[in-house]
Amino acid sequence: MNVRSRFSVCLAILIALAAVCAPTPSIQAQTHGVSGQAVYKLTQEYLAAAPKRYIGSPGHAAAENFIKAHFAPEATKGNFIADNFSARTPIGQLSMTNYIVKFPGKKDGVIVLASHYETNYPLKDINFVGANDGACTTALLIALGQYYRTHPPQGYSVWLVFDDGEEAVKEWSNSDSLYGTRHLAAKWSGDGTIGHIKAFIVADMIGWKSMNITKESNSTPWLLDVLAKAGKDTGHVSYLFRDSQAIEDDHLPFKQRDVPVLDIIDYEYGTPKDPEAFHHTEKDTIDKLSPASLQVSADLFLDVIKLIDQH
Ligand code: ZN
Numbered sequence: 001m002n003v004r005s006r007f008s009v010c011l012a013i014l015i016a017l018a019a020v021c022a023p024t025p026s027i028q029a030q031t032h033g034v035s036g037q038a039v040y041k042l043t044q045e046y047l048a049a050a051p052k053r054y055i056g057s058p059g060h061a062a063a064e065n066f067i068k069a070h071f072a073p074e075a076t077k078g079n080f081i082a083d084n085f086s087a088r089t090p091i092g093q094l095s096m097t098n099y100i101v102k103f104p105g106k107k108d109g110v111i112v113l114a115s116h117y118e119t120n121y122p123l124k125d126i127n128f129v130g131a132n133d134g135a136c137t138t139a140l141l142i143a144l145g146q147y148y149r150t151h152p153p154q155g156y157s158v159w160l161v162f163d164d165g166e167e168a169v170k171e172w173s174n175s176d177s178l179y180g181t182r183h184l185a186a187k188w189s190g191d192g193t194i195g196h197i198k199a200f201i202v203a204d205m206i207g208w209k210s211m212n213i214t215k216e217s218n219s220t221p222w223l224l225d226v227l228a229k230a231g232k233d234t235g236h237v238s239y240l241f242r243d244s245q246a247i248e249d250d251h252l253p254f255k256q257r258d259v260p261v262l263d264i265i266d267y268e269y270g271t272p273k274d275p276e277a278f279h280h281t282e283k284d285t286i287d288k289l290s291p292a293s294l295q296v297s298a299d300l301f302l303d304v305i306k307l308i309d310q311h
Contacts, residue, residue, distance in 0.1 A: 001204055001249040002172045003267060033151065033302045034143045036295025042139035043131065043207065043294075047286060051129045053119040055094050055165060063117050063138075067099050067162050070142045073149060074101050083187070087179040089169040096164040098180045101145055103160075105153035109198040111305055112159045114250050115141050116166030116180065116204070120280060131286045132269055133279065136207035138162060140297060147302070155309030156198055166250050178250055185253035199223060199308050200254040204265040205279075206297040207289040213300075215244040216263040218255060223262035223304075226311070230303035236296045243268055264300065 050063035074080040083098040099117075115137035119130040129135065141160045148158050165179030188194040201223075206213060215224060231237040251261035269284070270277030278284050 001166070001247055001265065001267075002177065003245050003247050032295060032299060034140075034147050034298035036291040036293070036298055039136065039139050039143045039294040039298055040207075040289065040291040042142055043136045043289065044286060046135050046139055047129055047131060052124065052127075053117065053130070053134070054121045054124040055096060055118055055169070057124065060118055064097060064099070067117060067138065067142070071099075071101050071145060074103075074145070079103070083184065085183045087165060087183065089179070090171075090176055091169055094165070094169070094179075096179055096183075098164055098184055099160075099162040101160040101162075103145070103148040103153055103158045105155055105157040107155050107157075107309070108196070109156040110159050110193075110196050111156045111198055111308055112161055112200045112254075113141055113144060113301065113305075114161040114163055114181065114200065114202050116164070116250060117162045118164050118167065120167040121169045122167075122171075123280060127282045128280070128284065130284055131289055132205045132207050132284050134166075136289055136294060137203040137205070140203055140206070140294065140301070143298065144301060153305075153309075155306075158305060163250060172248070177248065178253060181250040182253045185257055185259075189257055194254075194257055194259060197254070197259050198311075200251055200259050200261045201301075201304065202250045202261070202263045202265065203297070203301070204249055204263065205269055206264060206266050207294050208266055208269050208278075209288060209290040209293060211239060211266045211293040211296065212242040212268065213240050214247065214263075214265055214267045215241040216249075216265055216267075217244060217246045218248070218252065219262045220255070220260040222311070223260055223308075226304055226307045227262060227264065227300065229307055230300050233303050233307075234296075234299040236300060239293075239296050239300075262304070264297070264304075 052059040053063040079102040163180030268275035
């Protein structure tokens with residue numbers, strides 16, 4: 001993921017102030033469909049199974065196996081699909097795979113929830129594990145899948161997309177990034193699937209202890225309103241919209257095809273002095289995350305889906 005606009009000085013001051021005043025994450029007295037503690041545990045397990053997951057590595061294969069192993073019931077029903085493709089990258093053709101898991105609903109239409117599951121290729125030679133960047137959102141999607149397995153969608157169908165090749169292979173550009181979702185958007189345009197998608201929602205870096213979700217301005221305005229409403233519904237409004245930025249992320253190939261999109265992302269991931277201190281560094285480790293923040297993210301996702309069903 002990449003950021004296009006920065007409000008550096010003002011933002012740094014605002015963040016410094018916000019860090020002083022920020023509430024510690026609290027869990028509301030309510031029933032949670034998905035447990036933040038369970039998402040945290042799944043993140044630990046995913047990191048243990050596949051700490052480094054750059055394309056072509058044994059860890060990438062382990063990540064694929066981890067995802068597959070959690071959807072055996074869907075695979076037996078034909079609702080777990082491996083979408084293999086070959087992508088032209090600055091280092092040559094690379095094989096990549098998106099995984100799609102379908103939970104059929106009662107209304108015509110699909111809400112897609114997506115997260116990339118690989119780690120950044122250019123960081124393959126440092127100890128980069130992407131606890132916040134890729135791992136916790138893969139865990140969040142697995143946990144949401146476990147929820148929909150026992151609580152089948154009553155509105156639109158819910159599809160999970162574990163996409164590959166979100167990160168640049170060499171350096172971020174329009175052609176070196178978002179390989180998985182560019183492939184999927186083109187494929188689903190070709191076969192007509194795209195016309196059924198009511199919303200394409202991305203989860204990215206939303207497990208940090210001091211998480212605050214960015215107001216991401218490439219997202220569709222009515223879906224940003226839905227996220228704001230979900231913040232009120234769940235009592236998590238203080239975790240939303242401290243900063244506002246346009247971010248290039250997995251939603252763009254779908255936005256370009258007029259699908260309503262929402263990027264649920266906390267771009268600022270670091271210290272008040274350096275809001276990106278942990279992003280794409282060896283410091284992006286599990287100790288930076290908290291079950292409380294993952295609870296907020298899980299609550300927001302479930303409520304956003306409920307609100308889109310009513311939209
Ligand atoms: Zn990244």
